[in-house]
Amino acid sequence: MSLETVVEDIRDEARARAEEIRSDADERADEIVAEAEAEKEEILTEAEAEVEKQIEQEREQRLSSAKLEAKQQRLEARRDTLESVYDTVEDELTSLETDEREELTTALLDAAAVEFDDDADVEVYGRADDEELLTSIVAEYDGFEFAGEYDCLGGVVLESDSSNIRVNNTFDSVLEDVWEDNLRDISARLFDQ
Structure with a gap:
């Protein structure tokens, strides 16, 4: 076995090892990318769920506020009407025959x-x-x-x-x-x- 053959065998072995390392690195990179993609999807899904939850909470708060405001306006209108009726009765009493x-x-x-x-x-x-x-x-x-x-x-x-x-x-x-x-x-x- 000549020195060239040994050098060539070492080179072949080094190439094979480099190819194996590159293959492992590509495989690991693919795994990392896949994990990152999965994590991204999970984060995105959680963020969407959180946004939907906030939207629903805001919708409920606005609806409650609108209902309360409508109720207050109704009560105020009723109070005004009752005051008007009371004032009318007072006017009638003042102007009795x-x-x-x-x-x-x-x-x-x-x-x-x-x-x-x-x-x-x-x-x-x-x-x-x-x-x-x-x-x-x-x-x-x-x-x-x-x-x-x-x-x-x-x-x-x-x-x-x-x-x-x-x-x-x-x-x-x-x-x-x-x-x-x-x-x-x-x-x-x-x-x-």
Whole structure:
């Protein structure tokens, strides 16, 4: 065996080993690329899932916010409507015809008068525009006298120093009581609940 043959064998062996290393390296590179591709796909899938989750959360938050805002607007519109109805009732009470005003005022005075002793001196207060009406009604009651105006829609406020009693029987107080007692029914009728 000549030196050239040995050199040639070593070269062949080195080439074969280099080819084997290159083949292993290519194989390992392919594995790394495949792993990277798989990892990329997994990361992409997770990122897409996360984005979808965020989109769904934002959609739910916006939907909830929109529902809440719509509910608040509905409640505000209902409150405005109820206030408008209340204001209309107050206007109607203020502009009652004389006969109807006299009848209601007398009924309220009668209902309040029972709270006082027969010998009590009772001062009667009422709406400034009703002074003439109240003076004529009060003249029919012993110990009662019109004492001045009271800021109200109508009706009477009776006071007696001797019995330390004050009765507020104004249209305002009656309306407020009726309104509070029937607000649920009023609301149901107005809004078909």
